[in-house]
Amino acid sequence: MTDLMVTGGAGFIGSNFVRHVLEATDCSVVNLDLLTYAGNPASLTGLDPNRHHFIEGDICDAELVGRLFAEHRPSALVHFAAESHVDRSIDDPGAFIRTNVVGTQTLLDAALDFHQGGHPEFRFVHVSTDEVYGSLKAGEPAFTEQHRYAPNSPYAASKAAADHLARAWHRTYGLPVMITNCSNNYGPYQFPEKLIPLILINALEGERLPVYGDGQQRRDWLFVTDHCRAILRVLEAGTAGRVYNIGGNAEMANLDVVHLLCDLLDERVPASRPRRELIEYVTDRPGHDRRYAINAERIRAELGWTPSVDFSRGLAETVDWYLANRDWWQRIRDGSYRSERLGVSRGVGQKVAGAGG
Ligand SMILES: NC(=O)c1ccc[n+]([C@@H]2O[C@H](COP(=O)([O-])OP(=O)(O)OC[C@H]3O[C@@H](n4cnc5c(N)ncnc54)[C@H](O)[C@@H]3O)[C@@H](O)[C@H]2O)c1
Numbered sequence: 001m002t003d004l005m006v007t008g009g010a011g012f013i014g015s016n017f018v019r020h021v022l023e024a025t026d027c028s029v030v031n032l033d034l035l036t037y038a039g040n041p042a043s044l045t046g047l048d049p050n051r052h053h054f055i056e057g058d059i060c061d062a063e064l065v066g067r068l069f070a071e072h073r074p075s076a077l078v079h080f081a082a083e084s085h086v087d088r089s090i091d092d093p094g095a096f097i098r099t100n101v102v103g104t105q106t107l108l109d110a111a112l113d114f115h116q117g118g119h120p121e122f123r124f125v126h127v128s129t130d131e132v133y134g135s136l137k138a139g140e141p142a143f144t145e146q147h148r149y150a151p152n153s154p155y156a157a158s159k160a161a162a163d164h165l166a167r168a169w170h171r172t173y174g175l176p177v178m179i180t181n182c183s184n185n186y187g188p189y190q191f192p193e194k195l196i197p198l199i200l201i202n203a204l205e206g207e208r209l210p211v212y213g214d215g216q217q218r219r220d221w222l223f224v225t226d227h228c229r230a231i232l233r234v235l236e237a238g239t240a241g242r243v244y245n246i247g248g249n250a251e252m253a254n255l256d257v258v259h260l261l262c263d264l265l266d267e268r269v270p271a272s273r274p275r276r277e278l279i280e281y282v283t284d285r286p287g288h289d290r291r292y293a294i295n296a297e298r299i300r301a302e303l304g305w306t307p308s309v310d311f312s313r314g315l316a317e318t319v320d321w322y323l324a325n326r327d328w329w330q331r332i333r334d335g336s337y338r339s340e341r342l343g344v345s346r347g348v349g350q351k352v353a354g355a356g357g
Contacts, residue, residue, distance in 0.1 A: 008081030010039035187224035213284030215255030222248030249295025
């Protein structure tokens with residue numbers, strides 16, 4: 001691998017992946033990101049400008065995507081770009097269909113042209129989620145790669161559709177695609193609308209801690225760097241056409257995660273009263289899945305990957321990162337991150353990201 005193309009690399013997992021690739025390999029990265037509200041150039045500061053090339057643009061822009069393939073001739077594409085927040089998908093499903101489905105098709109088409117145009121070694125990793133499998137009942141076995149698809153939210157349905165396209169482009173056209181379905185990630189640079197950073201920051205600021213329903217929804221948590229390691233492993237050694245489930249073997253009820261966060265903060269930044277008292281139960285999200293759990297045996301047995309950070313250590317590291325990087329999340333909270341560009345080198349396809357958020 002020499003040049004990797006990454007989409008969505010200004011988002012949470014994508015920015016962690018870019019950082020990981022630059023640290024762990026000799027590869028250069030071409031990073032295509034539209035800088036929607038979820039994309040933040042401040043997550044990419046300090047990267048070597050000779051090895052990281054940021055392109056502000058849309059994965060749905062076929063002309064731009066085709067040009068990037070021609071200019072950079074990547075050995076692989078790792079596709080993270082997506083609308084990713086379930087609550088937003090309930091309010092505005094159209095944006096999810098556009099980016100997650102049409103955008104994925106645009107990338108698959110461009111990748112196929114490139115692959116068939118004299119680049120047989122090219123590989124495509126499509127990054128997806130365990131939410132495509134729907135919800136498990138208590139005691140049911142964890143999702144394997146054979147589990148039937150049963151997406152329940154517009155977000156999950158759009159990701160499921162994209163997974164099907166990725167599979168079809170392999171089966172029909174022979175594009176070397178691998179699909180990864182991962183459980184909930186947490187760690188540095190996660191946008192504060194998601195559970196862990198939202199609770200962490202609200203708790204730090206002494207604000208109410210909204211918990212959906214009874215807080216007993218169960219998720220399997222994986223530290224983001226472990227997800228990045230898994231994707232790199234799939235890229236290097238995965239079998240074309242294969243699906244790999246990725247999980248942290250750390251199933252927790254949301255309420256227990258909130259309690260842990262409160263306790264970690266109370267230890268580090270004592271407040272006048274225990275932060276657990278800030279918890280407020282709010283009306284549950286419609287269609288809210290009760291439980292996800294991942295069986296990651298295939299990627300362990302075939303590619304030798306296992307998670308390296310256990311949940312208590314990863315959560316403590318995450319709390320410490322948010323405490324040490326207040327500037328990063330405060331600029332998101334006050335909206336100023338949308339108008340700042342913080343010296344990320346940019347190339348063709350620029351569009352001015354809209355203000356607000
Ligand atoms: N966060 C999780 O827990 C999790 C778990 C499993 C899988 N995933 C998948 O991993 C991927 C990344 O998730 P994340 O949490 O980092 O998401 P994120 O919302 O933090 O980042 C998404 C990025 O994609 C960019 N983007 C959105 N629309 C675009 C477009 N049309 N063209 C170019 N760029 C665009 C955004 O600007 C942003 O930088 C997604 O595909 C998601 O489905 C996430």
